[in-house]
Amino acid sequence: MLRKxxxxxxxxxxxxxxxxxxxxxxxxxxxxxxxxxxxxPYPGAFEQMYYYLTNTTSISMLPERRVVELNDKDLFYxxxxxxxxxxxxxxxxxxxxxxxRRYVEGGGIIFIDTCGCEAFEASVNRTxxxxxxxxxxxxxxxxxxxxxxxxFYLVDYVAGRKMNAPYLEGMExxxxxxxxxxxxxxxGIWPRDRLGNWEHELTPGxxxxxxxxxxxxxxxxxxxxxxxxxxxxxxxPHIEEKLGR
Amino acid sequence: xxxxxxxxxxxxxxxxxxxSVSFLLKPRDGWLLLRIFIYLSVLFxxxxxxxxxxxxxxxxxRLGVYVDRSRSMGVEERYMEAYKxxxxxxxxxxxxxxxxxxxxxxxxxxxxxxxxxxxxEGDRTDISAVFDEGVYDARVLISDGxxxxxxxxxxxxxxxxxxxxxxxxxxxxxxxxxxxSGLKVPGxxxxxxxxxxxxxxxxxxxxxxxxxxxxxxDEKIVSRKPIxxxxxxxxxxxxxxxxxxxxxxxxxxxxxxxxGEVNLANNVRNFQIQVNRKKIRIIYVAGKPSWEYSFLRRLxxxxxxxxxxxxxxxRNPENVTIVPENELSLIHFPAREMFTEKIYDFDLLxxxxxxxxxxxxxxxxxxxxxxxxxxxxxxxxxxxxSFLRGGYAKxxxxxxxxxxxxxxxxxxxxxxxxxxxxxxxSHPLLNIARDEDLSRQIWSEMPxxxxxxxxxxxxxxxxxxxxxxxxxxIIAVKNYGxxxxxALNANTTWRWCMGLAGRGxxxxxxxxxxxxxxxxxxxxxDVDRVQIFPARxxxxxxxxxxxxxxxxxxxxxxxxxxxxxxxxKKPSGxxxxxxxxxxxxxxxxxxxxxxxxxxxEYGIIVRxxxxxxxIGENRESFRVSEADREMIRTSLNEGLLKEIASVSGGRYFxxxxxxxxxxxxxxxxxxxxxxxxxxTWSWWPFYIVLITALxxxxxxxxxxxxx
Numbered sequence: 001m002l003r004k005x006x007x008x009x010x011x012x013x014x015x016x017x018x019x020x021x022x023x024x025x026x027x028x029x030x031x032x033x034x035x036x037x038x039x040x041p042y043p044g045a046f047e048q049m050y051y052y053l054t055n056t057t058s059i060s061m062l063p064e065r066r067v068v069e070l071n072d073k074d075l076f077y078x079x080x081x082x083x084x085x086x087x088x089x090x091x092x093x094x095x096x097x098x099x100x101r102r103y104v105e106g107g108g109i110i111f112i113d114t115c116g117c118e119a120f121e122a123s124v125n126r127t128x129x130x131x132x133x134x135x136x137x138x139x140x141x142x143x144x145x146x147x148x149x150x151x152f153y154l155v156d157y158v159a160g161r162k163m164n165a166p167y168l169e170g171m172e173x174x175x176x177x178x179x180x181x182x183x184x185x186x187x188g189i190w191p192r193d194r195l196g197n198w199e200h201e202l203t204p205g206x207x208x209x210x211x212x213x214x215x216x217x218x219x220x221x222x223x224x225x226x227x228x229x230x231x232x233x234x235x236x237p238h239i240e241e242k243l244g245r
Numbered sequence: 246x247x248x249x250x251x252x253x254x255x256x257x258x259x260x261x262x263x264x265s266v267s268f269l270l271k272p273r274d275g276w277l278l279l280r281i282f283i284y285l286s287v288l289f290x291x292x293x294x295x296x297x298x299x300x301x302x303x304x305x306x307r308l309g310v311y312v313d314r315s316r317s318m319g320v321e322e323r324y325m326e327a328y329k330x331x332x333x334x335x336x337x338x339x340x341x342x343x344x345x346x347x348x349x350x351x352x353x354x355x356x357x358x359x360x361x362x363x364x365x366e367g368d369r370t371d372i373s374a375v376f377d378e379g380v381y382d383a384r385v386l387i388s389d390g391x392x393x394x395x396x397x398x399x400x401x402x403x404x405x406x407x408x409x410x411x412x413x414x415x416x417x418x419x420x421x422x423x424x425x426s427g428l429k430v431p432g433x434x435x436x437x438x439x440x441x442x443x444x445x446x447x448x449x450x451x452x453x454x455x456x457x458x459x460x461x462x463d464e465k466i467v468s469r470k471p472i473x474x475x476x477x478x479x480x481x482x483x484x485x486x487x488x489x490x491x492x493x494x495x496x497x498x499x500x501x502x503x504x505g506e507v508n509l510a511n512n513v514r515n516f517q518i519q520v521n522r523k524k525i526r527i528i529y530v531a532g533k534p535s536w537e538y539s540f541l542r543r544l545x546x547x548x549x550x551x552x553x554x555x556x557x558x559x560r561n562p563e564n565v566t567i568v569p570e571n572e573l574s575l576i577h578f579p580a581r582e583m584f585t586e587k588i589y590d591f592d593l594l595x596x597x598x599x600x601x602x603x604x605x606x607x608x609x610x611x612x613x614x615x616x617x618x619x620x621x622x623x624x625x626x627x628x629x630x631s632f633l634r635g636g637y638a639k640x641x642x643x644x645x646x647x648x649x650x651x652x653x654x655x656x657x658x659x660x661x662x663x664x665x666x667x668x669x670x671s672h673p674l675l676n677i678a679r680d681e682d683l684s685r686q687i688w689s690e691m692p693x694x695x696x697x698x699x700x701x702x703x704x705x706x707x708x709x710x711x712x713x714x715x716x717x718x719i720i721a722v723k724n725y726g727x728x729x730x731x732a733l734n735a736n737t738t739w740r741w742c743m744g745l746a747g748r749g750x751x752x753x754x755x756x757x758x759x760x761x762x763x764x765x766x767x768x769x770x771d772v773d774r775v776q777i778f779p780a781r782x783x784x785x786x787x788x789x790x791x792x793x794x795x796x797x798x799x800x801x802x803x804x805x806x807x808x809x810x811x812x813x814k815k816p817s818g819x820x821x822x823x824x825x826x827x828x829x830x831x832x833x834x835x836x837x838x839x840x841x842x843x844x845x846e847y848g849i850i851v852r853x854x855x856x857x858x859x860i861g862e863n864r865e866s867f868r869v870s871e872a873d874r875e876m877i878r879t880s881l882n883e884g885l886l887k888e889i890a891s892v893s894g895g896r897y898f899x900x901x902x903x904x905x906x907x908x909x910x911x912x913x914x915x916x917x918x919x920x921x922x923x924x925t926w927s928w929w930p931f932y933i934v935l936i937t938a939l940x941x942x943x944x945x946x947x948x949x950x951x952x
Contacts, residue, residue, distance in 0.1 A: 025659035025696040026535045026736040058533040058561045076747030106746020150574045225534035238576045
């Protein structure tokens with residue numbers, strides 16, 4: 001396993017990091033929300049995600065990260081939005097909140113990584129209550145048998161750079177999980193330095209913690225383009241068998 | 246010598262005058278005068294003072310025989326009786342009478358021997374026309390008396406001029422007849438689920454027997470129901486059957502004839518039912534996870550009326566694996582099973598940017614072609630692994646697709662562009678706002694797409710619905726066999742969903758486009774959501790036509806709270822509104838009736854809406870014709886025939902009991918002849934007058950002493 005990750009890492013380092021295209025087409029776009037505050041705690045995470053995703057799955061992905069603000073028209077052509085940060089941030093304007101609401105209503109999926117930062121999480125909760133004021137109990141735990149945990153990899157447990165919560169939270173809109181929230185700093189596991197070493201240590205540092213975190217993060221991205229595919233009855237017996245259930 | 250009656254009168258007058266004068270004159274003169282009178286009277290008697298009349302016939306009796314040739318004579322054995330009677334009559338009269346044979350319905354014509362043998366076909370019966378044809382000594386009328394056209398024969402000014410001998414054929418009770426009326430058919434059904442149809446059986450002669458109703462699909466009987474008539478006039482009947490195959494099926498409802506029933510045309514009704522699966526079944530195969538797949542899958546999965554099976558290629562052979570296989574959720578793609586066996590259980594197959602070559606051999610594609618030919622739908626969406634680049638040129642898929650591939654131009658070009666409707670906006674895939682003008686505006690405002698293959702060219706048999714740059718087909722559809730295929734030369738329709746959401750308009754039109762596409766591809770879009778069933782194909786003038794209407798929602802489920810607007814288009818072209826139909830027994834059925842005073846084709850236009858949204862509009866027609874007079878009442882009208890015979894001086898006979906001698910005698914009486922009259926001895930007043938004159942003369946001589 002470690003040998004394979006190492007090989008992939010070498011490929012990542014050798015290949016040019018990004019290239020530009022004339023259009024997006026139907027390719028997966030890693031969009032990240034920019035706002036007033038610390039919106040980009042791990043600038044190097046995307047490149048790693050890109051190469052892992054494109055080399056291990058059939059997904060075609062734009063090789064550049066798309067940084068969007070809530071008033072960008074490109075937001076609506078980026079159905080997967082990563083919303084991460086550290087520390088609190090100023091409240092969004094009503095137009096921005098409305099834009100976020102439309103984004104979700106239109107089919108977008110938001111992945112929120114609080115990086116284990118309570119201040120950021122409080123801001124996020126405030127933002128979401130502004131976006132969906134009618135929600136009584138916005139987030140709930142995503143069940144273990146959700147397609148999120150089976151989208152491509154079979155995830156053993158919910159990991160991250162930290163182990164703050166053994167679960168993911170989700171907010172359902174229109175019969176789908178439209179917002180996924182992690183408290184375990186999932187984005188933080190990805191950055192490497194120029195020598196290929198992981199930039200951030202894991203806590204508590206379980207042997208398979210990084211692997212499970214990689215699997216989970218990739219699953220979340222795959223889930224955004226495959227939906228509940230792995231929850232279809234045709235898959236269930238095979239998956240249950242592999243899980244030894 | 247011949248004397249007229251007036252002569253005798255003068256003679257009597259002269260006698261009275263002479264008597265009177267003889268008493269007034271001198272006795273001698275009076276006696277002389279009386280004696281002169283007596284001598285003259287004797288002379289008068291000697292010369293034959295009696296009157297005799299003698300008539301001499303100048304020709305044979307002429308008889309006009311009139312045989313009813315209207316269709317009601319076809320009931321029972323009426324016409325056969327009439328035919329036999331004419332032959333017996335010819336034989337009986339022989340050379341004693343001159344017979345002319347006529348046929349009549351609303352007109353009268355001379356009938357030849359061969360025509361006499363043919364079945365009667367007249368649509369009307371006008372007995373009075375008989376009196377206008379020919380001059381005869383007597384007429385013989387053979388009919389069932391069902392006069393239904395023109396003036397009453399009894400009012401005809403010639404009815405009394407010639408004795409009419411009438412012969413009644415047929416039974417006095419109405420002829421047995423059954424009619425299927427008010428047929429209610431769902432119009433749409435699910436395979437394997439019971440379908441119920443209903444109708445009213447009209448038992449016109451209140452027959453007490455029994456019959457059987459049958460529903461056939463082609464020649465196979467799919468439902469059978471015995472019906473006890475029990476003398477009832479209207480019998481509600483419901484029947485059910487279970488359709489076994491999907492598709493548009495034609496059925497025939499038949500009611501078996503009862504003994505003596507002649508009019509069998511109203512025992513049969515045809516109808517059609519679109520049979521689908523309870524749920525639409527779709528296979529969606531995507532070559533890779535993508536937004537297009539994600540959005541479309543989500544939409545389809547949200548539809549409770551669709552069973553979706555998807556196969557998503559998550560990993561290609563060139564991809565590396567960073568974990569053991571048992572940590573992957575991947576399963577084997579059961580291509581052989583899906584594309585050679587199970588495919589026929591589905592309604593629609595979607596290939597989304599999927600190149601088959603890595604997964605199964607080309608011969609599997611023959612099954613897809615066969616699947617479409619048998620009524621399935623097939624959609625290929627764009628992407629770098631579709632069409633030519635997916636290896637589909639010169640394969641069965643290439644045959645059935647609505648596009649061809651230009652190898653020189655073909656490539657997947659990622660470029661933003663606006664789509665342009667290239668077909669009538671009334672097409673269900675384009676009319677996404679249910680209003681053509683509004684739909685045109687919406688399409689013009691649709692977010693742009695990205696990516697297309699410039700090497701696609703539409704086949705001549707295809708309908709190109711959308712283009713790019715006025716040239717490249719973006720959406721093309723084609724019928725193939727019983728099914729349909731679509732080439733969607735794009736893989737970013739999800740941009741409509743997100744793009745419109747960004748403008749605050751939500752995913753509504755994206756959803757509608759794809760829902761309509763699915764319905765269209767599997768032909769449930771062909772099922773009218775507003776269905777109109779006139780209770781009868783033909784309505785008689787002046788009657789009310791019952792109209793049954795069924796309304797279905799977009800999933801073809803019955804809709805009981807629709808608002809219906811009904812207009813009637815008269816044969817003159819005038820359109821009038823009709824009273825709002827009322828919901829009958831639920832299940833989406835509504836009923837209204839329209840008055841049809843004029844003859845011709847009537848159109849019914851029904852527009853259904855719900856919450857100010859149009860559900861659908863449909864039109865149907867029914868024919869209004871003059872009543873089938875011949876078959877409304879078919880029993881023998883003996884009263885009329887008797888009356889005609891009575892007022893004309895003829896006589897009524899029942900079939901087989903005709904008195905030919907009586908007819909001949911009566912006819913002969915009417916034959917004109919030369920009449921001679923003579924004064925004969927048998928006229929007694931002469932003798933009284935003469936005796937009186939002699940006695941008077943004797944008395945006068947005795948009294949006056951004359952000798």
